Amino acid sequence: MSLKQEEVFEKVKKVIVEGLGVSEELVKMESSYTDDLGADSLDTVELVMALEEEFGTEIADEDAEKLTTVTKTVEFILNKN
Amino acid sequence: MTPKRVVITGMGTVNPSGNSISEYWESLCMGQSNIKLIDSFDVSKYTTKFAGLIENYDFEQILDKKECRRLSKFILFGYAATLEAVNQSGLSIDKYADHVGVEIGSGIGGIDVLEKMTIALHERGPNKVSPFTVPMMIIDMISGFISIKTGAKGPNCSSVSACASGCHAMGNAFQMIKNGKAKAMITGGSESAITPIGLASFCAAKSLSQDNENCKTASKPFDLNRTGFVMSEGAGILIFEELDFALSRGATILAEVIGFGSSGDAYHITAPAPQGEGGARAMQLALEDASLTYKDIDYINAHGTSTKMNDMNETAAIKSIFKDYAYDIAISSTKSITGHLLGAAAAIEAIASILMIKNNCVIPTINYSTPDPDCDLNYTPNKVINKQINTIMSNSFGFGGHNAVIIIKNYT
Numbered sequence: 001m002s003l004k005q006e007e008v009f010e011k012v013k014k015v016i017v018e019g020l021g022v023s024e025e026l027v028k029m030e031s032s033y034t035d036d037l038g039a040d041s042l043d044t045v046e047l048v049m050a051l052e053e054e055f056g057t058e059i060a061d062e063d064a065e066k067l068t069t070v071t072k073t074v075e076f077i078l079n080k081n
Numbered sequence: 082m083t084p085k086r087v088v089i090t091g092m093g094t095v096n097p098s099g100n101s102i103s104e105y106w107e108s109l110c111m112g113q114s115n116i117k118l119i120d121s122f123d124v125s126k127y128t129t130k131f132a133g134l135i136e137n138y139d140f141e142q143i144l145d146k147k148e149c150r151r152l153s154k155f156i157l158f159g160y161a162a163t164l165e166a167v168n169q170s171g172l173s174i175d176k177y178a179d180h181v182g183v184e185i186g187s188g189i190g191g192i193d194v195l196e197k198m199t200i201a202l203h204e205r206g207p208n209k210v211s212p213f214t215v216p217m218m219i220i221d222m223i224s225g226f227i228s229i230k231t232g233a234k235g236p237n238c239s240s241v242s243a244c245a246s247g248c249h250a251m252g253n254a255f256q257m258i259k260n261g262k263a264k265a266m267i268t269g270g271s272e273s274a275i276t277p278i279g280l281a282s283f284c285a286a287k288s289l290s291q292d293n294e295n296c297k298t299a300s301k302p303f304d305l306n307r308t309g310f311v312m313s314e315g316a317g318i319l320i321f322e323e324l325d326f327a328l329s330r331g332a333t334i335l336a337e338v339i340g341f342g343s344s345g346d347a348y349h350i351t352a353p354a355p356q357g358e359g360g361a362r363a364m365q366l367a368l369e370d371a372s373l374t375y376k377d378i379d380y381i382n383a384h385g386t387s388t389k390m391n392d393m394n395e396t397a398a399i400k401s402i403f404k405d406y407a408y409d410i411a412i413s414s415t416k417s418i419t420g421h422l423l424g425a426a427a428a429i430e431a432i433a434s435i436l437m438i439k440n441n442c443v444i445p446t447i448n449y450s451t452p453d454p455d456c457d458l459n460y461t462p463n464k465v466i467n468k469q470i471n472t473i474m475s476n477s478f479g480f481g482g483h484n485a486v487i488i489i490k491n492y493t
Contacts, residue, residue: 021147045212058208 001027008074015050016070019043031070051077086324087258087339090172090265090332092432093165094483095158096315097133098419101162101165105429108437110465112447114418116296116311129289132275133313133420149295150225151213153191154273158316158425159223160230161265167231172265180264182235183224184254185318186246188479190272190423191202191218195211196278207277223271235263243385243479245343246270246424247317251431251487252341253311254321264326269428271316283312286351288388298448300421302385302414303392303460305453310386313420317428326466336435337492339472340371346482351479352390357398360384360476363484364402367474371488375403378410378488379468380443382434382475383460386421387413395476400458411468413461417447427477431487434473438491442467 001009013027022037033039039047048064053079059067067073092102097115099105108114116133124130140149140157143164149157167174174181198214216222221239228237237255240249247270254268274283283289289310290299300311327334344366346359353360368375384395392414400407415433422429437443442465449462472490477486 019147021145042212042216048209049209052208 005074005078008077009070011054012051012070012073012077015054016047019047019050027070029071029074032068034068082261084259085261086337087255087321088324088327088334089319089336089338089435089489090322090327090334091166091168091170091320092318092335092435093169094315094317094429095135095138095161096317096419096422096425096429097135097313100135100138102432105432107174109415109418109433109436109444113417114420116300116313116420118293118296119275119280121140123148124280127280128284128291129280129295131299131311132280133311134275135315153194153217154314155187155271155316156217156226157225157256158273158314159185159271159318160227162269162271162316162318163231164225166267166320173322174233177264178232178234180235181233182254182257182263182265182269183228183233183237183267184240184257185223185227185268186240186242186250186270186424187220187223187272188241188243188246188375189279190220190274191222192274192279193276194218196276207444213327217293227267229299231267232372233267235266240487244421244423244426245477245479245483245485248427248475248477248485248487249343249483250345251319251321251338251427252485255338255341255487258323259393265320265322267318268321269316269318270422270425272423273314274423275312275314275424280312290387300387300388300417300446302383302387302417302446303396303453303456304449305451307387307389307392308387310416311420313422315422315429316425317432319428319431334492336438336489338487338489340367340373340488341486342366342368342370343483343485346484347432348482351480353394354482355394357394358399359482360395360478360484361398361401363486364398364474364476365490367486373488376406378474379470380414380434380437380473381410382430382473383412383414384476384478385416385446387414389417391478395459395478397455407458409459411443411461411466412458413444415444417449418444426476427485427487431489434475434489437475438470438489441469443470
């Protein structure tokens with residue numbers, strides 16, 4: 001991971017830990033929100049809102065649907081900024 | 082089908098007078114409550130600045146952080162009380178899942194969630210409204226959530242009738258078991274309306290005591306100088322069971338539910354009908370349901386809110402049903418101690434009444450000093466009275482003209 005990627009990952013991880021109530025060790029780059037972190041459809045909507053808050057950005061619904069893993073989320077945020 | 086007998090095997094509570102049944106009973110005997118000035122939000126512009134609050138309960142001990150953050154407080158309170166009640170009953174819900182139902186009432190539900198999300202909508206737009214807004218504010222989610230947590234798969238619903246919600250929930254649970262539709266029911270009420278909008282609404286309706294200087298003694302039901310009710314929060318949960326089912330699993334039986342009556346005033350949105358006519362009919366219907374006469378009742382746990390209108394009209398209603406005996410029967414309003422838990426009031430009052438049966442005493446109406454000519458019955462002023470109590474009647478009346486009355490007796 002590049003420095004930038006590492007930084008974004010740490011921030012995303014913080015949002016996930018808070019939002020989904022999971023332990024930090026569980027959150028890895030390859031983690032899937034639904035398969036690995038126990039999120040349901042409402043959880044993921046809330047998670048996206050929390051990410052918007054954290055990164056001061058808007059995430060459109062069609063983009064949000066594609067953010068199924070931590071990697072995809074980190075990549076999306078890096079490309080957006 | 083022969084109607085089934087219905088007994089109570091478990092009780093749990095969090096309320097301003099205690100975060101467990103034992104703490105609650107001790108506070109009732111001592112006349113203690115946690116009625117105090119509100120410091121969770123700015124009350125400087127409110128005409129009433131105090132309430133009965135739940136404090137010192139760590140909900141993260143019973144639910145994970147995520148659930149605590151999302152849930153409306155009335156669901157947290159209800160779940161905490163459920164754990165205590167189920168534990169006391171010793172009921173293995175998993176084993177009888179299809180036969181265990183949930184019927185819990187709330188008057189107002191998740192107004193805390195709705196308020197927070199309305200502010201988010203107003204300040205930051207529709208995309209900032211949580212997907213959990215509706216699921217967390219709807220009143221029936223308390224029964225839904227408790228079924229998810231406990232595994233109870235029987236009948237599942239909620240009762241809503243303002244300050245009578247808890248009594249209607251218990252009445253509905255009673256009838257469910259009596260008619261053979263469930264073996265056990267988790268029932269009672271929960272409320273958490275002490276939020277900026279909740280408090281402002283009741284202030285505007287002029288229902289609340291404004292005695293901010295003397296908030297500890299502001300709840301004075303039936304006293305001439307009563308000035309309104311004192312708003313409180315919390316929950317009371319009871320486990321109702323079919324008698325034979327409870328016996329077969331060796332449960333300890335606390336009391337028996339023997340009658341329920343309900344009626345509507347068809348009169349006014351907030352004021353009770355003159356002479357408490359609707360409340361009186363509910364009392365009569367409960368007596369008939371229990372196959373009793375008024376002389377069989379040893380104690381009345383009054384709705385006794387400490388408002389001018391309620392206490393006067395409830396007194397008239399009691400007189401119309403209990404005739405001359407109205408002047409002798411022990412009556413009290415435990416709201417003088419706990420404050421008014423709205424939709425949870427009936428549940429914590431049923432619990433108080435059951436504890437009075439078990440302990441052979443009457444918990445008094447505290448803060449009582451000046452008799453009101455319109456309220457001239459025996460309200461058991463200020464001091465605990467030792468007295469054998471076999472059968473109790475508990476009254477609950479709600480905005481909208483909903484009247485509900487439950488009769489509970491010592492199990493023999």
